[in-house]
Structure formats: C-alpha cells, structure tokens
Amino acid sequence: MLAFVISRILQAIPVMLAVALISFAMFAYVGDPVSIMLGQDFTEAQRTQLIHDLGLDQSFLMQFATFIGNAVQGNFGLSYRLSRPVAELIAERAPATLELAFCAAALAMLIGVPMGVYTGLYRNSWLSRAFLTFSLVGVSLPTFLIGILLILIFSVWLGWLPSFGRGEVVQLGWWSTGFLTWSGIKALILPSVTLGMFQLTLIMRLVRAEMLEVLRTDYIKFARARGLGNRAVHFGHALKNTLVPVITIAGLQLGGIIAFAIVTETVFQWPGMGLLFIQSVSAADIPVMAAYLMLIALIFVTINLVVDLLYYLVDPRLRIGRGAAGGH
Amino acid sequence: MMQVQDRPLGRGPGPILEVRDLRVEFPTRRGVLTALDGVSFDIAPGEVLGVVGESGAGKSMTGAAIIGLLEPPGRIAGGEIRLNGRRIDNLPYEPMRRIRGREIGAIFQDPLTTLNPLYTVGRQLIETMQTHLDLSDREARQRAIGWLEMVGIPAAAQRVDSYPHEFSGGMRQRVVIALALCAEPKLIVADEPTTALDVSIQAQIIALLKRLAREKGTAMMLVTHDMGVIAETADRVAVMYAGRVAEIGPVRDVVKAPKHPYTDGLMASIPPLDRKVHHLAGIEGAMPRLSAIPRGCAFNPRCPHVFDRCRVERPELLDTGTTRAACWLYDPASEKQAPELFRHA
Ligand SMILES: Nc1ncnc2c1ncn2[C@@H]1O[C@H](COP(=O)(O)OP(=O)(O)OP(=O)(O)O)[C@@H](O)[C@H]1O
Ligand code: SF4
Ligand SMILES: [Mg+2]
Numbered sequence: 219m220l221a222f223v224i225s226r227i228l229q230a231i232p233v234m235l236a237v238a239l240i241s242f243a244m245f246a247y248v249g250d251p252v253s254i255m256l257g258q259d260f261t262e263a264q265r266t267q268l269i270h271d272l273g274l275d276q277s278f279l280m281q282f283a284t285f286i287g288n289a290v291q292g293n294f295g296l297s298y299r300l301s302r303p304v305a306e307l308i309a310e311r312a313p314a315t316l317e318l319a320f321c322a323a324a325l326a327m328l329i330g331v332p333m334g335v336y337t338g339l340y341r342n343s344w345l346s347r348a349f350l351t352f353s354l355v356g357v358s359l360p361t362f363l364i365g366i367l368l369i370l371i372f373s374v375w376l377g378w379l380p381s382f383g384r385g386e387v388v389q390l391g392w393w394s395t396g397f398l399t400w401s402g403i404k405a406l407i408l409p410s411v412t413l414g415m416f417q418l419t420l421i422m423r424l425v426r427a428e429m430l431e432v433l434r435t436d437y438i439k440f441a442r443a444r445g446l447g448n449r450a451v452h453f454g455h456a457l458k459n460t461l462v463p464v465i466t467i468a469g470l471q472l473g474g475i476i477a478f479a480i481v482t483e484t485v486f487q488w489p490g491m492g493l494l495f496i497q498s499v500s501a502a503d504i505p506v507m508a509a510y511l512m513l514i515a516l517i518f519v520t521i522n523l524v525v526d527l528l529y530y531l532v533d534p535r536l537r538i539g540r541g542a543a544g545g546h
Numbered sequence: 547m548m549q550v551q552d553r554p555l556g557r558g559p560g561p562i563l564e565v566r567d568l569r570v571e572f573p574t575r576r577g578v579l580t581a582l583d584g585v586s587f588d589i590a591p592g593e594v595l596g597v598v599g600e601s602g603a604g605k606s607m608t609g610a611a612i613i614g615l616l617e618p619p620g621r622i623a624g625g626e627i628r629l630n631g632r633r634i635d636n637l638p639y640e641p642m643r644r645i646r647g648r649e650i651g652a653i654f655q656d657p658l659t660t661l662n663p664l665y666t667v668g669r670q671l672i673e674t675m676q677t678h679l680d681l682s683d684r685e686a687r688q689r690a691i692g693w694l695e696m697v698g699i700p701a702a703a704q705r706v707d708s709y710p711h712e713f714s715g716g717m718r719q720r721v722v723i724a725l726a727l728c729a730e731p732k733l734i735v736a737d738e739p740t741t742a743l744d745v746s747i748q749a750q751i752i753a754l755l756k757r758l759a760r761e762k763g764t765a766m767m768l769v770t771h772d773m774g775v776i777a778e779t780a781d782r783v784a785v786m787y788a789g790r791v792a793e794i795g796p797v798r799d800v801v802k803a804p805k806h807p808y809t810d811g812l813m814a815s816i817p818p819l820d821r822k823v824h825h826l827a828g829i830e831g832a833m834p835r836l837s838a839i840p841r842g843c844a845f846n847p848r849c850p851h852v853f854d855r856c857r858v859e860r861p862e863l864l865d866t867g868t869t870r871a872a873c874w875l876y877d878p879a880s881e882k883q884a885p886e887l888f889r890h891a
Contacts (some may be wrong), residue, residue: 436659443613443654444674444725445647454673458664534709535663 219530226526230519235286237515241508242285294509299501304509308491313393314384315483315490319476321406322414326475327468330418334425335460338433339452349422356419361478365412365485372408380405382487413482417471424467428460435459462533469525473518560631561588562733562765563612568635569624570604570611570789572836579836581607581620582789586863589765591732594756596780596797597769598812600833603786605769609735611635612767613652614642629733648678651726651764653736653755657718657743661710667694667721668706671728678729693724697754716747720754727758734759734766741771748772752779773813777801785809788833788844795869805866805884806873808845843874851875853882 252268269275273284288294294304333353337346356364373381385401387394396402432438433456441455480492487493491510498506530536570582582604589595597605610616612627614634627635634645646652654660662670671690675681681689687706694702697720699713710718719739726734739755740748756779759766768780776783777797784794785806793806804810811829831848834840840847843856855874864876866884875884 436654436656437662439615440652440654440660440722440725441662442615442643443646443652445643445645445677445729446673447643447677450673450677455662455665459662462664533664534666535711 222530223523223527226523230523233519234512234515237512238286238289239282241289241511242282244504244508245285289509289512294512295505297498297503297506299498299503299506304505307494307506308509308513309392310394311489311491311494313395314488315476315479315492317396318406318409318413318482318488318490319472319479321410322417322475322479322482323468323472325410325414326417326421326471330421331425331464333418334422335429335452335457337422338426338429338460341430353419353422356415357423359415361412361416361481362485364415365408365482368408368412369485378404379408381408384489409482409486409488412485413475413479417468417475420471421464421468425460425464428463429456432456432459458532462529465528465532466525469521469528473514473521476517477514559591562591562593562630563589563767564628564631565608565612565625566628567625568608568611568622568627570607570616570620571623572620574619576837580623580789580839581836582611583839584862585625585786585789585791587784587791587794589733589767592759592763592765593782594759594766594768594780596776596783597767597786598771598773598776598783599786599792600812602833604789605786606737607789608786609652609737609767609769612735613646613650615646644678647674647726647731648729649731649733651729651731651734653719653722653726653734653739655738655742657715657722660722661718661725663710666707666709667713670721671706671725674725675728689728693728694721696758697721697724699724715743716751719743719747719751723751723755723758727762727764730762732764734764735769736766737769738771739768740775748775755779773801785812788839789836790844790872791863792845792873793869793871794863795866795871799868803868805869805876806845806871807849807851807875809871811848843872851882851885853880855880855882 252265252272252274256265256268273281276284292305296302297304297307300307333349337349340346359367369381372379380401383405384396385403385405386399387396387402388398396406438451438456441451446455479488479490480496482488483490483492484496491513494506495510497503498510565588566586568582568585569580572579572581585604585608587595597608599605607616607620610620611622614637616622622635625635626633629645629649634642637645661667668687668690671693672683672686675686675689676683679686691702691706694706699705699717699720705713710721713721723739726736734755736755740751743751752775755766755768758764768775770776780797782795783797783800785792785800785804785808787808793800793804793809795805799805800809801813804813808829815829829848829850834844834847840857841860842858843849843852843861846852846856849856853874859874861872861874861877863870863872864874866876873884874880875882
C-alpha cells in the first residue's frame with residue numbers, strides 16, 4: 219500500500235516539473251516584467267537593481283531552480299496587476315472555486331449515478347427515455363449558454379436566485395464560506411448547476427453503459443440463478459462492478475470541473491480562481507497565471523492519486539502482490 | 547380432504563422434473579424463431595440425465611427455460627415444466643426466484659466469469675445460503691467453510707476470505723459447485739461444467755459432481771459434449787437436434803445401440819476428447835438454422851435413411867424397444883422400417 223502510494227507520487231513528479239517548466243517559460247519569454255513593474259519614470263540604476271532583485275541576471279537553469287524552490291514554498295512572487303503576493307490572492311479566491319466545484323461535483327454524482335442506474339435497469343421506460351433526451355441536451359449545450367439560460371429563467375424572469383456573486387460569506391479563519399448564509403447558498407445554486415451539468419450527463423451515460431454491460435455478464439446471470447433478489451443483484455453485484463470504471467472518469471471530471479470553472483465563474487462573476495485567472499490573462503499578469511497553472515496541475519495529479527487509491531480499495535484484483543496476479 | 551394424485555400409483559415417487567412439449571420462441575424483427583419445439587423428458591429423483599447434441603441444438607436453452615432465466619425476448623410459448631409435480635414455467639418472478647438456488651441449482655460453463663470478482667467466495671456462499679435458509683451470520687460462515695471443504699478446497703477456513711481471482715480455474719469451478727449446492731437443491735442444471743477447464747482437471751470436477759450428487763441425492767441435468775462423461779456419469783441420455791429431442795433412453799442403449807439415425811452419426815463421430823462436434827461421420831451438411839428448420843423430421847435433409855413420410859410429417863418420440871426416438875422408422879405403420887445396422891458394440 220505504502221509502496222503503491224510512493225510510486226504514484228514519484229510518477230507525478232515529472233508531470234509537475236513539466237508544468238513548472240511551462241509556467242516558468244511564460245515568465246521568461248512572455249511580456250517584460252521589468253518594464254511593467256517600473257512604469258514610466260525610472261533611472262538605469264533602478265532598472266539594474268530590479269533586474270537583480272528579480273534574479274533576471276542569472277542563468278536560465280538557476281532561475282528555473284529558484285522558481286521551483288519558491289513554488290514549492292508557495293511563493294510565486296507579486297502580482298503585476300495588483301502588486302500583492304500571488305499566494306495570498308489565490309488563497310483568497312480558492313474557497314469560492316472549491317466550494318463551487320464541490321457542489322457541482324456532488325450534484326453530478328448524486329444525480330448522475332442514480333439516473334444512470336435507473337436508465338440502465340429500466341431501459342425502455344418513458345422516464346429513461348426522458349433522461350436520455352435531457353442528457354443529450356446537457357452534453358451538447360455549451361456551458362456558458364446553459365449559464366445564461368439559467369440566469370434568464372431563474373434570475374430575470376422568476377427572480378428567485380441571484381445572477382452573480384457569492385452572496386454573503388462567512389469567514390472561518392482564512393477560508394470564506396458561502397454555506398453558512400441563506401444568500402450564500404442561493405448564490406451557489408445556479409453556478410453549481412451550470413458547472414455540473416456536463417459532468418452530470420456524462421456520468422449518467424457512463425453509468426448506464428457500464429450497467430448494461432455488467433448486467434450481461436455471467437456472474438450476474440449466476441447471481442440470479444442462485445436465487446438472489448433484484449435488489450441484491452442490481453445494487454449488490456451490478457452497481458459495485460459498475461462503479462470501478464466510473465470512479466476513474468468521475469475523478470478526472472472533478473479535475474475538469476475545477477479547471478473549467480473559468481467559464482462558469484466568468485458568466486456568474488463568481489469571485490474564484492477562474493475569474494482571477496481570466497482577469498490576469500487580460501492584464502498579462504504572468505505570476506498569477508503561472509501559479510494558477512501549477513495549482514491546477516497539482517489538483518489533477520492529486521485527484522489521480524486519490525482515484526488510484528479508490529480503485530485499489532474497490533477492486534481486490536489490484537490488491538494482491540504481482541507474483542500471484544498472473545497465476546491463473 | 548383427500549390428497550389428489552395426478553400420476554398413476556405404484557410407480558414409486560414421481561419424477562422430480564417433468565418437461566412436456568416445451569416450446570421456446572424468440573420474437574425477432576424477421577419473425578418468430580422457435581428455439582425449442584416439443585421438448586419432453588423427465589428426470590427422476592437422484593437421476594443424472596445427460597444432454598448431448600451439436601452446438602446450437604438447444605441444450606443451454608432448455609436449461610435456461612427450466613431455471614426461468616431465458617434471455618429476453620426469449621419466452622416459453624408452450625408446454626409445461628413441473629418440479630415435484632408443481633408447474634413452474636408460468637410462475638411469477640418472486641416465487642420462481644425462491645425456487646432458483648433453493649430447489650434448482652445451476653452450474654455454468656466458465657468458472658472464470660461466473661463468480662463476482664469483487665466479493666470473496668465466502669461472501670457469495672453466505673449470501674446464497676442466507677437468501678434461502680434461515681441462518682445466522684456465524685452459522686452461514688461455518689457452513690460456507692464446510693461447503694468449501696466438501697468440494698475439496700484445501701485450507702477452506704482461510705480460503706473462505708479469498709477473492710475468486712485468487713483461485714485457479716478448477717478451484718473456481720469447485721466454488722461454483724459449492725454455490726450451486728449450498729442451499730441443498732434437489733435438482734442441478736449443469737451446463738457444460740467442464741468445457742472451459744483444463745483437460746487434466748475435467749475428470750476431477752466430474753467425479754466431484756457425481757459424488758456430491760450421489761451423497762445428497764441430487765438429480766442432475768448434465769449438458770456436455772463429452773460422451774466419455776455421459777457414459778460414466780449419466781443414467782439416461784437425451785440427444786437434442788434443432789431444438790427437439792431426437793432420442794432419449796438409458797445411457798447404455800443410446801450410446802451402444804443408438805436407434806435414431808442422428809444419434810447413430812453422433813456416436814460414430816465421437817471425437818477423441820471432448821471437443822465440440824461440428825460435423826458427423828458419414829452424414830453430410832450441418833444442423834439447420836432456427837429460421838430454416840425443414841418440414842417434417844428436422845433431420846431429413848441429412849438423414850441416410852430418409853423416406854417420403856419424413857419430409858411431410860413430424861415424428862413424435864416413438865418406442866424403439868430400448869429407447870424412444872423421434873423417427874418414423876419406428877412407426878409400424880411406416881412404409882420403411884428400421885434396419886438392423888445401428889450397432890457399434
Ligand atoms: N437471443 C437469441 N435470439 C435468437 N436465437 C437465439 C438466442 N440465443 C440463442 N439462440 C439460438 O437458440 C438455439 C439454441 O441455442 P443453445 O445455446 O441452447 O445451444 P446449445 O445446444 O447450448 O449449443 P452449445 O453446444 O454451443 O452450447 C441456437 O440456434 C441459437 O442460435
Ligand atoms: S424420421 Fe426419417 S428423416 Fe427423420 S431420422 Fe427418421 S428416417 Fe431420418
Ligand atoms: Mg450451450
């Protein structure tokens with residue numbers, strides 16, 4: 219188990235280094251931080267001093283090493299645009315994005331899995347057909363359009379839910395949460411639905427396909443032949459086997475949810491990391507962009523690790539030592 | 547009130563299983579296919595009925611109809627299946643479910659795919675027993691270990707917590723046998739229980755099945771391609787062809803002195819080991835597809851003894867003296883009578 223975790227972490231290191239290199243390359247080759255930070259009036263001495271302070275007079279490798287060293291400590295320097303430490307900016311915005319992503323993912327799983335199971339078990343019922351049609355819409359409509367439609371219906375026409383922002387948030391230490399106020403919860407609904415819709419329909423279709431596949435297997439037929447009831451067969455034997463591949467996809471989707479929150483956050487002016495990223499892009503605020511990229515990469519890598527661990531827990535075939543694995 | 551008995555008295559206990567004129571249909575886009583047509587046979591308590599026939603003859607279909615697990619859209623379109631005299635072919639889902647595993651056990655062909663990979667063998671045994679028998683968790687676990695011992699799994703007390711992938715193919719089939727027997731059914735439907743196994747293990751598994759069936763007094767419908775297994779294990783044999791029973795009778799008679807021309811060809815072409823029979827010695831052609839079963843006797847295009855009547859009228863099972871065969875040669879009223887040439891002894 220421990221060896222498994224360590225090997226996965228080692229595998230993740232090259233990925234993180236590659237992303238770091240890309241982030242760093244942005245620093246080195248995109249824009250000119252010195253002129254951005256100096257503004258209009260400066261002396262040559264100030265300029266040289268700044269170049270030295272920023273470490274720009276060192277070799278590429280040295281600079282990269284310094285960058286990694288800083289990054290590991292969460293130090294990405296100052297934002298060009300806001301002149302505040304990048305880490306602080308991101309820490310401020312992260313709770314908004316993470317809460318949104320959590321709600322979207324929960325929505326996608328809690329609704330997508332049961333819908334997938336239902337449509338797999340009752341293939342021909344009218345409700346299954348309705349779900350499938352609905353999922354087609356969810357998959358084919360672009361996220362921003364879903365967001366705008368939801369705003370139009372629930373904010374503009376019905377006036378039930380806010381169309382932008384997080385509502386009132388409560389500060390718990392450095393974490394700001396929208397879960398503790400009514401307006402915070404109401405503000406979460408539309409963005410979560412928008413962000414989770416694609417994943418929901420995807421998970422539903424995936425679970426359905428897997429369920430159909432599993433129901434055809436011999437061990438399901440044998441479970442029936444042993445006289446097990448529908449409940450035990452469907453939810454005991456079939457669902458668990460269905461979940462093995464679903465875990466992988468759902469895990470990757472969770473990473474996707476955080477990364478693609480950019481669009482939803484823009485539509486709903488949601489004060490999260492995605493919105494920060496978009497604002498940074500338009501201002502060529504390289505340090506923020508670099509930090510965001512690395513953070514997203516880190517999240518993906520972490521989720522992959524968790525998914526592998528879940529796999530390991532669900533599927534006993536992965537649990538035995540390599541020697542016995544080939545032995546049949 | 548007096549008990550009503552629907553069979554003649556004085557013949558000992560009635561058959562455990564009676565299949566009468568069973569007809570199974572598959573509605574398809576191009577019309578209804580008849581997969582089984584007029585299949586009839588009995589199995590007495592404790593008896594082993596071997597079922598043989600070429601690939602596609604309807605052997606598995608018969609087994610599936612008996613345990614009530616025909617794959618949709620397949621359905622029983624006629625006839626009756628009786629278990630201990632009680633009709634089971636028209637039972638609703640729930641009472642039929644209670645029969646599966648409890649009164650009729652099933653053994654499938656491929657032990658590598660019949661066990662759920664995510665649950666320990668113990669859990670699968672326990673859940674089966676607790677579905678049908680009133681057992682506490684501890685009792686069920688004790689019995690699970692007992693069953694594993696009974697089917698010859700070494701160190702059963704430890705192996706009970708192993709997952710299927712930790713067993714070899716032969717060991718897995720032993721587990722499957724334990725699963726089929728653990729609620730103590732009086733009838734087992736075993737569909738090619740050794741076909742997927744190593745040749746070296748097949749004999750052991752058959753011996754195990756035979757021994758357990760004898761010890762528990764379990765009757766068995768044993769589908770196999772292996773005539774050796776039939777000769778050694780079965781009391782009677784049913785030979786199937788194109789969804790019908792061609793011949794049925796005591797194993798010695800059917801194997802040594804077949805009466806139906808198809809059985810004759812089948813016995814003459816017994817392959818050295820158990821490989822499936824795909825063509826028959828001295829008999830041209832192949833078994834017809836379900837959509838093209840000829841009129842009259844289904845075997846008539848391939849039969850070396852065919853005569854006019856065979857192409858028009860369908861033969862019922864007729865008494866041949868030793869066995870019963872669906873062949874007009876055994877109707878005294880036919881213009882042609884059975885030659886004395888079906889002898890291989
Ligand atoms: N779902 C289905 N729809 C239509 N026909 C089917 C279906 N399943 C099976 N059949 C047909 O029913 C017939 C009987 O099949 P069955 O599986 O009982 O044969 P079998 O005697 O067990 O053969 P084998 O020795 O290959 O196992 C075959 O002709 C097969 O093609
Ligand atoms: S009925 Fe006719 S065709 Fe059929 S097996 Fe007998 S002789 Fe051959
Ligand atoms: Mg078969």
